[in-house]
Amino acid sequence: xxxxxxxxxxxxxxxxxxxxxxxxxxxxxxxxxxxxxxxxxxxxxxxxxxxxxxxxxxxxxxxxxxxxxxxxxxxxxxxxxxxxxxxxxxxxxxxxxxxxxxxxxxxxxxxxxxxxxxxxxxxxxxxxxxxxxxxxxxxxxxxxxxxxx
Amino acid sequence: xxxxxxxxxxxxxxxxxxxxxxxxxxxxxxxxxxxxxxxxxxxxxxxxxxxxxxxxxxxxxxxxxxxxxxxxxxxxxxxxxxxxxxxxxxxxxxxxxxxxxxxxxxxxxxxxxxxxxxxxxxxxxxxxxxxxxxxxxxxxxxxxxxxxxxxxxxxxxxxxxxxxxxxxxxxxxxxxxxxxxxxxxxxxxxxxxxxxxxxxxxxxxxxxxxxxxxxxxxxxxxxxxxxxxxxxxxxxxxxxxxxxxxxxxxxxxxxxxxxxxxxxxxxxxxxxxxxxxxxxxxxxxxxxxxxxxxxxxxxxxxxxxxxxxxxxxxxxxxxxxxxxxxxxxxxxxxxxxxxxxxxxxxxxxxxxxxxxxxxxxxxxxxxxxxxxxxxxxxxxxxxxxxxxxxxxxxxxxxxxxxxxxxxxxxxxxxxxxxxxxxxxxxxxxxxxxxxxxxxxxxxxxxxxxxxxxxxxxxxxxxxxxxxxxxxxxxxxxxxxxxxxxxxxxxxxxxxxx
Numbered sequence: 001x002x003x004x005x006x007x008x009x010x011x012x013x014x015x016x017x018x019x020x021x022x023x024x025x026x027x028x029x030x031x032x033x034x035x036x037x038x039x040x041x042x043x044x045x046x047x048x049x050x051x052x053x054x055x056x057x058x059x060x061x062x063x064x065x066x067x068x069x070x071x072x073x074x075x076x077x078x079x080x081x082x083x084x085x086x087x088x089x090x091x092x093x094x095x096x097x098x099x100x101x102x103x104x105x106x107x108x109x110x111x112x113x114x115x116x117x118x119x120x121x122x123x124x125x126x127x128x129x130x131x132x133x134x135x136x137x138x139x140x141x142x143x144x145x146x147x148x149x
Numbered sequence: 150x151x152x153x154x155x156x157x158x159x160x161x162x163x164x165x166x167x168x169x170x171x172x173x174x175x176x177x178x179x180x181x182x183x184x185x186x187x188x189x190x191x192x193x194x195x196x197x198x199x200x201x202x203x204x205x206x207x208x209x210x211x212x213x214x215x216x217x218x219x220x221x222x223x224x225x226x227x228x229x230x231x232x233x234x235x236x237x238x239x240x241x242x243x244x245x246x247x248x249x250x251x252x253x254x255x256x257x258x259x260x261x262x263x264x265x266x267x268x269x270x271x272x273x274x275x276x277x278x279x280x281x282x283x284x285x286x287x288x289x290x291x292x293x294x295x296x297x298x299x300x301x302x303x304x305x306x307x308x309x310x311x312x313x314x315x316x317x318x319x320x321x322x323x324x325x326x327x328x329x330x331x332x333x334x335x336x337x338x339x340x341x342x343x344x345x346x347x348x349x350x351x352x353x354x355x356x357x358x359x360x361x362x363x364x365x366x367x368x369x370x371x372x373x374x375x376x377x378x379x380x381x382x383x384x385x386x387x388x389x390x391x392x393x394x395x396x397x398x399x400x401x402x403x404x405x406x407x408x409x410x411x412x413x414x415x416x417x418x419x420x421x422x423x424x425x426x427x428x429x430x431x432x433x434x435x436x437x438x439x440x441x442x443x444x445x446x447x448x449x450x451x452x453x454x455x456x457x458x459x460x461x462x463x464x465x466x467x468x469x470x471x472x473x474x475x476x477x478x479x480x481x482x483x484x485x486x487x488x489x490x491x492x493x494x495x496x497x498x499x500x501x502x503x504x505x506x507x508x509x510x511x512x513x514x515x516x517x518x519x520x521x522x523x524x525x526x527x528x529x530x531x532x533x534x535x536x537x538x539x540x541x542x543x544x545x546x547x548x549x550x551x552x553x554x555x556x557x558x559x560x561x562x563x564x565x566x567x568x569x570x571x572x573x574x575x576x577x578x579x580x581x582x583x584x585x586x587x588x589x590x591x592x593x594x595x596x597x598x599x600x601x602x603x604x605x606x607x608x609x610x611x612x613x614x615x616x617x618x619x620x621x622x623x624x625x626x627x628x629x630x631x632x633x634x635x636x637x638x639x640x641x642x643x644x645x646x
Binding site: 020021022023024025027028049055058059062063064065066081082083084085086087110111112113114115116117118119121123126127129130131132 | 556
């Protein structure tokens with residue numbers, strides 16, 4: 001981990017360590033800043049929160065949201081829950097896997113984006129949402145983002 | 150004169166291009182020298198019409214939808230700013246039968262007001278419940294909630310007043326109000342719509358709960374899949390400090406664990422730990438967050454509270470049927486033509502929602518199965534569509550209303566596959582604390598795979614396994630996964646042959 005990343009982790013931990021139940025807010029801030037929670041951050045967080053490294057590691061690995069390695073240039077979430085299944089998300093998810101095979105995008109399933117009347121739904125990075133996504137629409141969106149084919 | 154245009158900032162509207170429409174309207178207005186103020190409201194919940202634009206005219210609000218960027222030039226050419234004729238013109242949205250037939254109580258401001266403006270909230274009837282609560286002794290507030298018949302809207306339907314009374318009667322130097330906004334059930338989005346469309350209503354409910362239970366600190370635990378709701382809540386809270394007085398609220402972002410919608414797992418997560426379910430007792434009302442007495446309620450439960458105080462206990466109590474009092478914002482989702490939010494009093498039938506509101510399937514094929522109440526809810530066949538939407542009526546047929554999510558499947562659905570998915574979802578999301586859920590779900594996937602491969606004699610084993618999970622699991626994750634599995638097996642046995 002670069003020195004600048006370590007400094008960021010230290011700043012985040014110092015700013016939040018006195019919050020009640022500080023671990024999740026700290027991990028969110030680190031991931032928002034660096035894209036993931038580096039292994040080197042674990043001992044530092046553990047020390048400041050008076051936890052064991054195992055406890056911090058346990059929390060990071062328990063939650064689907066936290067990642068331990070840097071993601072690709074874009075993160076694409078395809079909703080795979082029942083409402084989207086009823087309108088073809090399984091076909092979409094299989095298509096997405098093939099389309100992004102040679103790209104450096106990260107493709108992950110998500111279980112419900114709360115867009116259940118207008119599925120299949122996808123989320124790109126954090127704030128961008130798309131509804132009624134067909135494989136063709138998916139390709140157009142990925143092409144626009146420059147995903148390698 | 151400034152022209153006010155409403156374009157929803159709700160996540161569903163954004164997913165359908167509302168931001169692009171807002172940008173196009175804004176730049177076209179500048180070009181034409183028109184003074185337009187765009188308000189990013191919540192969604193009315195008629196999703197086939199989103200992005201739904203409304204303009205304030207002398208005749209009231211006139212709606213157009215669904216609007217795409219390509220329609221913007223023709224809308225200006227048709228003078229939509231004064232309500233001009235256009236193929237997308239819908240007139241007053243509240244006159245559309247889908248909305249006119251509903252009885253919106255909790256969701257009545259969603260899509261109407263600017264969700265980030267406290268002034269707008271107060272102008273539209275907000276704040277009266279909190280004003281009244283400030284003049285009442287805590288026990289009176291609790292009694293009003295108990296008398297209203299309000300039950301927890303997260304799915305468990307536990308009487309809210311009893312929960313509050315337990316916290317009030319437990320003495321402690323610190324108590325908490327926790328809002329469960331971990332709306333993970335597929336087919337549900339009413340919490341999201343309320344947080345994005347009328348966050349002050351939730352905030353007011355939490356402040357009232359604080360007065361009733363003797364708590365000065367509240368947390369809203371929102372799922373990480375809802376970044377737009379988190380942003381709206383934080384914006385609203387920034388403007389609510391003076392209004393809230395001594396009561397403080399903090400938004401906490403979850404991290405993608407479905408089981409954290411279970412209240413004790415949620416509390417563990419708020420404490421910074423893995424979201425592992427706790428054994429009960431002790432109840433959270435006695436020993437909850439950080440070991441202190443805690444009111445933990447769903448978003449819609451807390452958002453219902455202000456109106457019960459402001460409009461009176463009898464107003465709420467007179468709505469509904471049996472022991473299900475008041476209204477529930479149902480969410481019509483999946484393979485449905487007119488999907489959206491339908492808030493009605495308990496008591497109408499599932500069929501009315503599916504056909505009178507929903508218009509049948511989106512694909513045009515016959516409906517075959519409907520899952521009510523999320524991934525842990527039963528699948529209902531056509532023969533059960535006349536069931537009355539009431540907690541007890543659903544329990545009587547081995548189903549649940551849950552959080553009011555309704556997911557529709559047409560006749561292409563493979564119910565054995567859906568049963569397998571229910572088990573698979575439990576594998577993915579089990580917290581791992583109890584064996585029936587952790588191991589049972591994995592065995593369940595294997596058994597269903599064998600049945601689908603032709604070993605139908607394994608059906609008995611699947612039933613036995615479901616029995617173990619139902620009666621041996623610590624929380625609803627393991628004990629209710631058999632609902633979708635067994636209902637699929639019982640109502641659609643042909644799919645397992």
